[in-house]
Amino acid sequence: MPSSVLYSRLHELGPPLRDLVFSPFLSGPLLLAVTHAPDAVRHLVLNLARRVPGLLQHAPPPNFDLSTVATVLRVLFALGIVRRLNRALNNAAANAWRLTASKGWDWPNEIAVVTGGSSGIGMLTVEKLAALGLRVAVLDIQDPPKSMENNARIHFFKCDVTSSESVAAAADAVRRELGHPSILINNAGITSPMAILKMSESYLRKIFGVNSMSHWFTVQQFLPHMIEVNKGHVVTVASIASFVALPTAADYSASKAAALAFHESLTSELKHTYKAPNVLTTVVHPNFVRTPLIEGWADHLERSGVRMLTSEQVAEPIVQQIKSRKAGQLIIPRSATLISGIRGWPTWLQELVRDTLGRSSLKS
Known part of the structure; x- marks a missing residue:
């Protein structure tokens, strides 16, 4: 799935869920797990599938490929970083390039x-x-x-x-x-x-x-x-x-x-x-x-x-x-x-x- 299409579909989510999906603090650790500990991830997924009634028959095989998952997580991580950087720049630009709140308010x-x-x-x-x-x-x-x-x-x-x-x-x-x-x-x-x-x-x-x-x-x-x-x-x-x-x-x-x-x-x-x-x-x-x-x-x-x-x-x-x-x-x-x-x-x-x-x- 192209990243532009993925972004468009994710943007349709409600703000709290969208912020969670785009959070690099979520996608980053998941990406590390998928790319550096694939066996452990497969084992975790299969164990979860076994614990949910009726899910095991739809669970992936023990040797299922995680490359697609890794690609999606890379896209989400990159978009999350770009969104946070964009917000920071927008905030600074709107406040005369000041990063902190204005002072003197009571x-x-x-x-x-x-x-x-x-x-x-x-x-x-x-x-x-x-x-x-x-x-x-x-x-x-x-x-x-x-x-x-x-x-x-x-x-x-x-x-x-x-x-x-x-x-x-x-x-x-x-x-x-x-x-x-x-x-x-x-x-x-x-x-x-x-x-x-x-x-x-x-x-x-x-x-x-x-x-x-x-x-x-x-x-x-x-x-x-x-x-x-x-x-x-x-x-x-x-x-x-x-x-x-x-x-x-x-x-x-x-x-x-x-x-x-x-x-x-x-x-x-x-x-x-x-x-x-x-x-x-x-x-x-x-x-x-x-x-x-x-x-x-x-x-x-x-x-x-x-x-x-x-x-x-x-x-x-x-x-x-x-x-x-x-x-x-x-x-x-x-x-x-x-x-x-x-x-x-x-x-x-x-x-x-x-x-x-x-x-x-x-x-x-």
């Missing part, structure tokens, strides 16, 4: 700002951050849920994130009542599946205002102090749609691709323009999430074969990333990581993927 004294924090992913993120001891400012145009009202660590500021004036007023209130935030999570997002020819100008301006332009407005308010003290964390919630555009989703995909470009430029500016490498940046790419954002469309997606994520499955990795005191890129679920490289694929392969996903997304 959660009870940190202040976080979360846009769109009154529902969905944002609401759970707010609650988890508050549970860590942070004070959290929610910037949202809709009122917070009842569950937040009695939490002294959560503060609500009514804000239209598409308006620079509204964001500036909310930012002034946050600084006046809480202090300077060290964490900014640009989470607010909207969508409404619609063909390009049916999209109104007013809605187009609204979706880009919420999904993209709001990032400029919030960062312009809260980043200067982070740069001044060379400490902070800006989290940009983008989407898998940043990489793949589908029918009736040009607005959403384009606005989320803009969010990704914003994150990349911000990361570069912090290092080279502002000389503030300890201000961390993280971009998050979740697949479809069952939230109020896509209510009424979720059932259609599931009928098309899409596995919907829960808000919990997205909020938890975001909070864990903040707790790690490291920057990075989160693709959720991890099994969708392969799709992030689609822009580098041959055009014919890109089109095959878009055709397949496009037809599926339009099925009723």
Whole structure:
């Protein structure tokens, strides 16, 4: 079996099992056993077969060849080493080539700002951050849920994130009542599946205002102090749609691709323009999430074969990333990581993927 096919099949496994299979700490010792003690391995396999009822009749003969097993283990060991090296390089690159976590964080004294924090992913993120001891400012145009009202660590500021004036007023209130935030999570997002020819100008301006332009407005308010003290964390919630555009989703995909470009430029500016490498940046790419954002469309997606994520499955990795005191890129679920490289694929392969996903997304 070619190594590329083996890798593809193994990648379909769940993350815990896949990590175990690809672990060089498992494949390495097994490879040594197979290549340096083949007789002992055969003896072990046969003994195990004898102990399992009904298995002996399917067990290999005493002189069975271990060369195929050794080849598979060599491939797994090599892939395991490459994956670990790749992760280490990704982690270092995202953190200004720093191998350790940034210092100076004290959660009870940190202040976080979360846009769109009154529902969905944002609401759970707010609650988890508050549970860590942070004070959290929610910037949202809709009122917070009842569950937040009695939490002294959560503060609500009514804000239209598409308006620079509204964001500036909310930012002034946050600084006046809480202090300077060290964490900014640009989470607010909207969508409404619609063909390009049916999209109104007013809605187009609204979706880009919420999904993209709001990032400029919030960062312009809260980043200067982070740069001044060379400490902070800006989290940009983008989407898998940043990489793949589908029918009736040009607005959403384009606005989320803009969010990704914003994150990349911000990361570069912090290092080279502002000389503030300890201000961390993280971009998050979740697949479809069952939230109020896509209510009424979720059932259609599931009928098309899409596995919907829960808000919990997205909020938890975001909070864990903040707790790690490291920057990075989160693709959720991890099994969708392969799709992030689609822009580098041959055009014919890109089109095959878009055709397949496009037809599926339009099925009723």
